[in-house]
Amino acid sequence: MELEVRHLRVLCAIADAGSLHRAARQLGMSQPSLTTQLRRIENTLGGELFLRERTGCRPTPLGRSVLSRARPLIDGMSALLTETRAAVARGLDDRRLRIGSTASRALAGWLRRLRQRLPDGMDLSLHMNVSANVLLRMVAAGHLDVAFVHEVEGCPLLVPDGLPRRVLVEREPQFISMARDHPAAADPVVDLTDLAEDRWMVDPTVDGEWDGLRRVLAAAGIDPPVLHADYHTAASLIVVGEAIAPCQPTSGPREDMAIRPLRGDPLAVRLLLYRRPGADTEMHALLYAELAAAYREAALRAAPYRQWLLRNKSPLLHAPAA
Known part of the structure; x- marks a missing residue:
C-alpha cells in the first residue's frame, strides 16, 4: 500500500474528531471500514498512530509526528485545488450558488426568500451536514460558496484560514x-x-x-x-x-x-455565516440579509422563544429599517 493524500486526510479527520465513530460519520463511511483503513495505514508506516481508549482515541508520539507533516501537505493540496477550481469557475459559476448548512428552522424561509430574490435561472443547491467543521472545510476547498453554521459556546470551530464571516446571532440560548x-x-x-x-x-x-x-x-x-x-x-x-x-x-x-x-441560559451557540474567499461581496450581503430576515421570522413564530425575546428586550423583536 502506498500512502496517498486521501490517507493523510483520514488521519487528520480522526485526530480532529477524537474518535473513530465521529470521524467515520464526518467522512461518510462506516466505522469498521475506517478502522480497517487505519490499520492498513499503520501497517504501511510501521507503527501505531492512535491510542484507542474508552472515550475515543488520541495520537501516539508517532501519530503526532505524522500529523505535523500531513497537515501542511493537505493544506497545500487544498489551496492548489481551490485556486485551480476558482480559475476554471470564473465566468462559469455566476449562475450557481452552493449553500451549506447545519440544521436550522430558519433554513426553509431563507431558501424561499433567496429563490424570490436571485436572478432567474440561477441554480441554487443545498448541502446539509451535522458537522459545522466539515462544511467549513468544504467552503475552503471551493465545494460550497457559503455555510450557515452554529458554534457551541466554549467549543470553538476549526475554521480554515482566510474564510470571511458574519455573525448572525452572537448568543442564541x-x-x-x-x-x-x-x-x-x-x-x-x-x-x-x-x-x-x-x-x-x-x-x-x-x-x-x-x-x-x-x-x-x-x-x-x-x-x-x-x-x-x-x-x-x-x-x-x-x-x-x-x-x-x-x-x-x-x-x-x-x-x-x-x-x-x-x-x-447556560447553554448557548453562536450563529455564523461563512463565505469562500473571493466570493461576490454583494451576493454575500444579500445572502446575509435574507438569512437574518428568515431567522427573525422563525424566532417570532416559536412562542417560547418569542416570550424569551420579550423578557430580554431583544432587538430581534424589531424589524430592521428597509
Whole structure:
C-alpha cells in the first residue's frame, strides 16, 4: 500500500474528531471500514498512530509526528485545488450558488426568500451536514460558496484560514425539549437542577455539542445519565418521557412535546455565516440579509422563544429599517 493524500486526510479527520465513530460519520463511511483503513495505514508506516481508549482515541508520539507533516501537505493540496477550481469557475459559476448548512428552522424561509430574490435561472443547491467543521472545510476547498453554521459556546470551530464571516446571532440560548406531561413543563422557565434525574440525550457527531453540554452540567453540579443518539431518534424517546434533550429555541410547537428555556441560559451557540474567499461581496450581503430576515421570522413564530425575546428586550423583536 502506498500512502496517498486521501490517507493523510483520514488521519487528520480522526485526530480532529477524537474518535473513530465521529470521524467515520464526518467522512461518510462506516466505522469498521475506517478502522480497517487505519490499520492498513499503520501497517504501511510501521507503527501505531492512535491510542484507542474508552472515550475515543488520541495520537501516539508517532501519530503526532505524522500529523505535523500531513497537515501542511493537505493544506497545500487544498489551496492548489481551490485556486485551480476558482480559475476554471470564473465566468462559469455566476449562475450557481452552493449553500451549506447545519440544521436550522430558519433554513426553509431563507431558501424561499433567496429563490424570490436571485436572478432567474440561477441554480441554487443545498448541502446539509451535522458537522459545522466539515462544511467549513468544504467552503475552503471551493465545494460550497457559503455555510450557515452554529458554534457551541466554549467549543470553538476549526475554521480554515482566510474564510470571511458574519455573525448572525452572537448568543442564541438553547432550550430543552421534554414530554408534555414532564413535571418541569408546568413552569415557563426550567432550572437545570430540576432535570438532574432525567436521561439527557445528545448527538456526539454535532461539533461541540457533547463537550458543551458536559461543561454546563458539571458547572451545575449534576451528573445525569446521558444517551448518545441523533436528534431524530431523540424525539421519539422524548415524547414518551424516556429522555430530554437540548434544542434550538426556534423549534416548532408539538402537541406531545414541551419546549422550555433554562434559567440563566447556560447553554448557548453562536450563529455564523461563512463565505469562500473571493466570493461576490454583494451576493454575500444579500445572502446575509435574507438569512437574518428568515431567522427573525422563525424566532417570532416559536412562542417560547418569542416570550424569551420579550423578557430580554431583544432587538430581534424589531424589524430592521428597509
